Amino acid sequence: MKIIRKSDPVNLRRTVDQGTVEQRKIVQSIIQDVKENGDQAVLSYTERFDGVKLVDYKVTSEEFEEAYDSLDGEYVQILKEAADNIRAFHEKQSTKSWFDTQSNGTILGQKITPIDAAGVYVPGGTAAYPSSVFMNIIPAQVAGVERIVMVTPPGKDGKVPAGVLLSAHILGVEDVYKVGGAQAVAALAYGTESIQAVDKITGPGNVFVALAKREVFGDVDIDMIAGPSEIAVLADDTAEAAEVAGDLLSQAEHDARSSSVLVTTSSSLAEQVQSEVEKQLADLPREEIARKSVEDYGMIILCETWDEAVDTINEIAPEHLEIITEDPFQELGKIKHAGAIFLGPYSSEPVGDYFAGPNHVLPTNGTARFSSPLNVDDFVKKSSVISYSAQAMKENADKIARFARLEGLEAHARAVEIRKERWKS
Amino acid sequence: MKIIRKSDPVNLRRTVDQGTVEQRKIVQSIIQDVKENGDQAVLSYTERFDGVKLVDYKVTSEEFEEAYDSLDGEYVQILKEAADNIRAFHEKQSTKSWFDTQSNGTILGQKITPIDAAGVYVPGGTAAYPSSVFMNIIPAQVAGVERIVMVTPPGKDGKVPAGVLLSAHILGVEDVYKVGGAQAVAALAYGTESIQAVDKITGPGNVFVALAKREVFGDVDIDMIAGPSEIAVLADDTAEAAEVAGDLLSQAEHDARSSSVLVTTSSSLAEQVQSEVEKQLADLPREEIARKSVEDYGMIILCETWDEAVDTINEIAPEHLEIITEDPFQELGKIKHAGAIFLGPYSSEPVGDYFAGPNHVLPTNGTARFSSPLNVDDFVKKSSVISYSAQAMKENADKIARFARLEGLEAHARAVEIRKERWKS
Known part of the structure; x- marks a missing residue:
């Protein structure tokens, strides 16, 4: 050194790997194909890239049991203790809805709601880490996400590493699919016959996974490109x-x-x-x-x-x-x-x-300048709440209308002024 | 109706406008050009797209004064009252660093730090809204962002609407540049001789602006595509x-x-x-x-x-x-x-x-499923804090090492085990 x-x-x-033009094209065409042809496209890419021909790619309860039985009790205990620590830390991250009352009757606030569904990408091969399963899923669970889907590429034997399945099992997540790469990201973003679309995709992957996340960003949310x-x-x-x-x-x-x-x-x-x-x-x-x-x-x-x-x-x-x-x-x-x-x-x-306990999904490539560890806030969203009172409207209608007109938006001004009719009658 | x-x-x-292949290519080449040629590229695109030949494109104090003088006092008062309301709401959004102590001496926590620099894009033409200036800049100010840069395309006369300049002036932001489009986004992301690069870009714009934000995402952070x-x-x-x-x-x-x-x-x-x-x-x-x-x-x-x-x-x-x-x-x-x-x-x-008071920069196209209004949290980031105690290490070193070995990461296991030497001597 x-x-x-x-x-x-x-x-x-260091800078983010943006992929080559060729790689971006490949990813775009895979996404388009999965959008149009669903499971059929997913299975054909799995055969091509992972070298295994699957018929059904949802992990079965037998596979979960097999994973559980293949690992010794002491290891299972350590995993459970780690999961408890991670959960305890993330529970402290939870934020609350709040509101603020004004003496004129107006209430302003911020409502916190979990997203409906999250998709977690767990890489395959030597990077198939049980800890990644915990670190991606637990914050979503603490946030209150109702539906969590996990995807991970199968090995050539059509199997997923036991530690990965066991980790999902410990967390009670059973919606696990054997699919990786850009096709997995596309399936999570747009749905197929087997996989119901999610609202946010997290988890690391190779350059194709990263490019696919970038492509679907906007239609769904993603975490940072790792x-x-x-x-x-x-x-x-x-x-x-x-x-x-x-x-x-x-x-x-x-x-x-x-x-x-x-x-x-x-x-x-x-x-x-x-x-x-x-x-x-x-x-x-x-x-x-x-x-x-x-x-x-x-x-x-x-x-x-x-x-x-x-x-x-x-x-x-x-x-x-x-x-x-x-x-x-x-x-x-x-x-x-x-x-x-x-x-x-x-x-x-x-x-x-x-x-x-803290999350190990962290910003890389200097993105800690503006990004955070994966956390509970990543799985909730805020809605502003505005309950304007009659008195507040009486006091401010003219100012708001004036402001609107200065921005050239007459219909905005009128929408406010029409409320003044209420005091005329 | x-x-x-x-x-x-x-x-x-509704779905997000991803732009055409041709539009994406144009945006990529503009970004590359600005990266390589800085201000020279910026000024040549401004001439081409905005129809005005500028030499210096930073707004001068004379231009701010001119804007201030061109608007009547009552309007300025309304703007200031609006800014106060917006600031009061966003101050309630601020989150705090926190820590949690364990009886074995371990401390875990989450540190909140503002990003260093934010760039705000304000659209030109009829969509040049003073309110957008407030809604983008105030949350950044409340978050504690030290450097805020604003960009907005000039009209054919080389000027920026008075209301927009006045709003920036009211907030004390003087780092304002007359540049729009993908070239503005590139300048904010990568810097030029005139503009120092920022860490996050927010604000709405046309399809070229949206595509440029998508391109630079990862090198800098962006808000949602509006x-x-x-x-x-x-x-x-x-x-x-x-x-x-x-x-x-x-x-x-x-x-x-x-x-x-x-x-x-x-x-x-x-x-x-x-x-x-x-x-x-x-x-x-x-x-x-x-x-x-x-x-x-x-x-x-x-x-x-x-x-x-x-x-x-x-x-x-x-x-x-x-x-x-x-x-x-x-x-x-x-x-x-x-x-x-x-x-x-x-x-x-x-x-x-x-x-x-609440922000008017809000998730569109159904992205409220997973996105939030622009808010103070968008301008800070979290760092996890871990102070593991000697006792915690004593109790858990073997478990952590075991976990690491099961993931096939021997150097991880040894990094922990080497601490045990401390108790041997």
């Missing part, structure tokens, strides 16, 4: 190099394009972490991926001053930020942009991936 | 037909594609509103637009039962909903999807457009 100076020319901001994992560690001399290195590698092992960055003012920590990364890399099962990630996107940024270090973090706007310093809470107010902030030596990033 | 039965075949759901205005009125026999007709026409006059719908169980109200609409249409200045809107998208839906009427409203998921019934508050809990809900006979829709 290279050590660089803040003053060295380096691009800290990029490769990122971690930045802001540390001083009090940090343990081996722990910092371990945390950096926990993200590097995700994907060769993942990014792991240490930002520090301590040259001794920089050097120790550099050698610890090398040491720990050597016997990782996913060494190849992690090494490529570290070489291409990993760096240790050595700053002259602590302010420069903090600025660097805000410039990166990392998905995960660890602050390992003598008094990490003191730094919290300086951080403007980060998806999740882990404070102190025991807040290792994987603690947040699985267990602590 | 035609009267139909709920059972008649009618499509209540469609033509909509109003639905849910009314019973207690409603005044002339008032209902006036409110329907207030939306019809916006755009020939606007939609105005009355949903009722009262056939006498249906017939009275039908004839009132015809009567009021006759002498509207914007009669042509309003008539076309009423003919193409207007309807009176006569329902058999009240439940059917309520279901119809939820199916439409209207931008604006008026409930004019004997006890409108009783209906509020039945409404699942609506951007803004106006209760009772004095809550005429234009009251909300200008003056009451």
